[in-house]
Amino acid sequence: MNKYHLVLVLLACTALLAAPAAAEVIGSVGGETATISVTSSPSGAEVYDAGTYQGTTPCNIIVHTTATPIDHDITVSKNGYYDYHHYIGDVYTDQYITVNAVLTPVVQTGYLDISSSPSGANVYVDGIYKGTSPLVVSVDAGSHAIRMEKPGYDTWYGTYRVSPGDTTQVHASLGSSVTYGYISVHSTPSGANVYVDGNYRDNTPEVISVTAGTSHQVTISYAGYEVYQQTVTVSTGSTVYIDANLITSADAYLKIASYPSGAAVYVDGNYCGNTGYSSGSSVNYMNIGPLTAGSHAVMLKLDGYNTYTSTVTLSPNEIRTMSVTLTQNEPTPSGNAGLHVESTPSGAEVYVDNVFRGYTPVFLSDISEGQHTLLLQHTGYNDWTQYVQFIAGQTVEMDVTMSPASVPTAPAQSPFPILAFAGLAAAAAFAVRRMY
Structure with a gap:
């Protein structure tokens, strides 16, 4: 090798050593490639392809498609989140594959041990009613808004952080705000609806807290009974007692007819009048009422007939119809x-x-x-x-x-009048010819 060729080789090696590092390449044979682009939410997650670390998101994985084929199984991992898996398999030249991993946080729980002074406060965690204090509530780890309410006391607010697996103590000292008194309501029968100042509060029997020092109208209602009302004034810390004996409402009616008519009608021993005349096609009912719901004794009397007695039970708002046939009390005459x-x-x-x-x-x-x-x-x-x-x-x-009468059909037209008239006409014509 001459000196010229040796210099070229040294320069090439120097250039290779000085070149910047590229993204990790899967396979190393040939120049044809594909790209797998991996992102995550949140970012900064570790990326693995077939178990080999590739970097952190966002990350591009360059794959040489002319190398030995492998199945690409992408795993995205981040502390505090569940791993994300995406199987791709084999890839082809010039493919650009995107993988966007939306990571799910690993849920961890703790507890809130909530108490108040006085106890019995309504407890709300993150705006959701949980019960009355004291109580223990299971919550996700993190910060939570707590609210406590109790009639006669200021509403209490607080924010507490819960660590995974730990119990956070919460205690509220409730401050008195409004003075209250109480109304104890009973009724006969029980189970009646109770309204205070027009607002439904509960069913009897019930003790109801109200603002002290002002008058309150108590209304008690029960189906089939008259409405009961009373106005009371309650002192601070005191209790007013209401015991309502409800009266059945008079909203039921009796309609009575008799055969024969003219019978005297008594309801619960009280004379109500005499029945009017009724025919078979028109019944003349006598109206009696309003009557209270419940049982009533009914009696009909008419001279010469046996006295009729019956007991009827009326429901609220019922209209009961009665048709009574009286029987004669006279013995059958001898013979x-x-x-x-x-x-x-x-x-x-x-x-x-x-x-x-x-x-x-x-x-x-x-x-x-x-x-x-x-x-x-x-x-x-x-x-x-x-x-x-x-x-x-x-x-x-x-x-x-009796059987309904059938509608008669029109009789067929008899031919006799026409034939008779034709015969008479022919006889008259014959007689005229004889005359001439």
């Missing part, structure tokens, strides 16, 4: 028979041997012994008739279901 007829629909006209005897339901006690014709008629229904055999001293009971 005569009785007849009790009901029909569906009721209100049918009753005829015995073609003599009108009333509307169903009807009771007759003067039917002579022997066979009689019984006829029932009702508008819109077919007549019902039957021969009935009566025995002296016995009553025949009948319950008749």
Whole structure:
């Protein structure tokens, strides 16, 4: 080798030694490459490709694609965060692959041991209600805002830091702000809604704290009962007692009709009036009320008929309808028979041997012994008739279901008038010809 060639070799070696370091290259054969660009949030995380450290994010990994192929498994790691994995596999020449690792913090917990003076304060951690003091709350490590509230005391605020696995003591000395008194509310029945100054507070029985020194309107309501109201003034630290015996509300009604009509109606022993006339197609109900919810004794009386008694239980706001058929209390006259007829629909006209005897339901006690014709008629229904055999001293009971009348069809036009007229015309023409 001559001196000229030796100088060139030395210069080339010097240039190689003086060149700056490039990003680590995966493979070293050939000049064809691909790039894997790795970023993370947060940045500064360590990057590994197939277990080989490549640097910290942001980081570019240059891969020689003509080298021995390997599977590229990217791992991004940072203290306090879970590792991020991204499998790529093989890459190709001129590929530019981006990997953006959003790292998830490793959650660590601690505890807040919270107490107050006085106790029983409502505790809020980061604005979320946790219960009343004293209590222990599990929280994530870090800073937390704590608030405590108790009626009659100033609201307390504090911020405390919790380390992983540690318990932080929190104690609040609550300062008195407003003077309070109390209203103890009971009712019969219990479970009634309680309102103080128009605001719902709770159900009976309940002790309610209120601002002392001012008057407060207490309202107690319960379905089916009249509203109870009372105005009270409470002194500081004292308790006013309310024991409300609720009265059932009068908002229920009875509607009563009787057959026959004119019966005297009594409810709970009180005379309410007499029932009006009702026909089969129009029932004339007598309105009674308002009545309180609960049980009521109902009695109907009419001369010549057995007294009707019943007990009805009304619900709040109920309207109960009653149709009462009274039975005669007169004994069947000696030698005569009785007849009790009901029909569906009721209100049918009753005829015995073609003599009108009333509307169903009807009771007759003067039917002579022997066979009689019984006829029932009702508008819109077919007549019902039957021969009935009566025995002296016995009553025949009948319950008749009447059938609706069918609509009659128009009769077919008879050809007789036209034919007769044609025959008469022909006879007249023949007679005229004979005359001439």
